[in-house]
Amino acid sequence: MRDSRPCWQKILAQGFSTAAELLNFLQLPASFANNIAEKQFKTRVPRGFAALIEPGNRYDPLLLQVLAVDDELLVRDDFINDPLQETAANPLKGLIHKYPGRVLLTLTGACAINCRYCFRRHFPYADNNPGRQGWQPVIDYISNDVSIKEVILSGGDPLLANDSVLAPLFSRLAEIPHLQTLRIHTRIPVVLPERVDQGLLALLAESPLHKVVVLHSNHPNELDERVAEACKALQAAGCHLLNQSVLLAGVNDDPDVLAALSERLFACGVLPYYLHVLDKVQGAAHFDIPLARALSLFGQLQSRLPGYLVPRLAREEPGKKSKTLLIR
Numbered sequence: 001m002r003d004s005r006p007c008w009q010k011i012l013a014q015g016f017s018t019a020a021e022l023l024n025f026l027q028l029p030a031s032f033a034n035n036i037a038e039k040q041f042k043t044r045v046p047r048g049f050a051a052l053i054e055p056g057n058r059y060d061p062l063l064l065q066v067l068a069v070d071d072e073l074l075v076r077d078d079f080i081n082d083p084l085q086e087t088a089a090n091p092l093k094g095l096i097h098k099y100p101g102r103v104l105l106t107l108t109g110a111c112a113i114n115c116r117y118c119f120r121r122h123f124p125y126a127d128n129n130p131g132r133q134g135w136q137p138v139i140d141y142i143s144n145d146v147s148i149k150e151v152i153l154s155g156g157d158p159l160l161a162n163d164s165v166l167a168p169l170f171s172r173l174a175e176i177p178h179l180q181t182l183r184i185h186t187r188i189p190v191v192l193p194e195r196v197d198q199g200l201l202a203l204l205a206e207s208p209l210h211k212v213v214v215l216h217s218n219h220p221n222e223l224d225e226r227v228a229e230a231c232k233a234l235q236a237a238g239c240h241l242l243n244q245s246v247l248l249a250g251v252n253d254d255p256d257v258l259a260a261l262s263e264r265l266f267a268c269g270v271l272p273y274y275l276h277v278l279d280k281v282q283g284a285a286h287f288d289i290p291l292a293r294a295l296s297l298f299g300q301l302q303s304r305l306p307g308y309l310v311p312r313l314a315r316e317e318p319g320k321k322s323k324t325l326l327i328r
């Protein structure tokens with residue numbers, strides 16, 4: 001039977017692309033958004049995600065993640081454009097090689113949602129995309145380095161690439177004998193679950209590589225039944241599902257919220273993996289939480305959840321060969 005649902009590209013195009021439209025939909029005044037902040041990093045919110053925001057509540061934890069606000073214009077010397085100094089680990093267009101044994105491919109600069117705290121909000125994607133035909137040097141780089149066991153597709157959001165881009169890439173990666181694992185870092189199953197369609201699932205199921213999908217969810221309210229179904233479908237296609245969250249002031253800096261997030265993730269078949277302290281990117285200082293408070297929240301989580309539901313509290317530090325765990 002033909003699938004009569006609208007395709008994900010159409011649903012994506014119907015999303016909110018201005019803060020004014022989004023606020024109008026939520027019955028909130030347009031003055032809650034800041035135009036200058038929005039010009040610096042544009043608004044992008046799928047309608048399905050917006051539907052999970054409580055109308056009339058300017059402090060809704062999902063809205064806080066996507067609304068361009070005055071606080072983004074606060075300048076703090078310790079919040080910079082490239083907090084992880086990724087441009088220094090970028091030997092080829094589209095490839096970042098920071099950690100031994102694995103490389104990260106920035107498949108597209110675009111995302112289905114623009115998260116205001118994103119550490120790549122200033123990353124020069126336009127200069128760093130090799131284009132549809134330009135992946136051969138990247139494939140050669142991976143083929144020529146037998147220490148690379150894992151390729152991480154990142155972005156932007158790699159699942160925003162069409163299947164016609166993913167299919168040849170997946171098959172060329174599968175031909176590299178020393179490559180074992182394909183990892184996909186994506187927020188799409190959470191914010192645009194319609195993208196997890198039959199075409200994508202078939203591509204994943206066909207790949208002989210180990211497949212790990214690392215989702216990005218910060219609040220249990222993001223994980224409705226549509227998301228749960230997408231997660232189950234990814235599992236059925238042979239993917240291991242993990243989640244990483246960012247600890248964000250006003251959004252999830254609460255032990256009840258964090259515990260509920262872990263429990264809801266588990267119900268969707270996803271294991272909590274990392275809880276990141278915020279990367280100090282310019283424009284996101286208002287989401288920052290003092291480290292002592294992050295440690296205290298983590299301790300409270302440990303005391304109320306079984307170990308397998310407690311994500312690792314971690315921070316990325318430029319130049320280090322791995323993330324820094326804040327509690328061992």
Ligand code: SF4
Pocket residue numbers: 110111112113114115118119120155156157187216
């Ligand atoms: S989906 Fe990920 S990469 Fe895209 S804006 Fe959000 S945090 Fe950044």
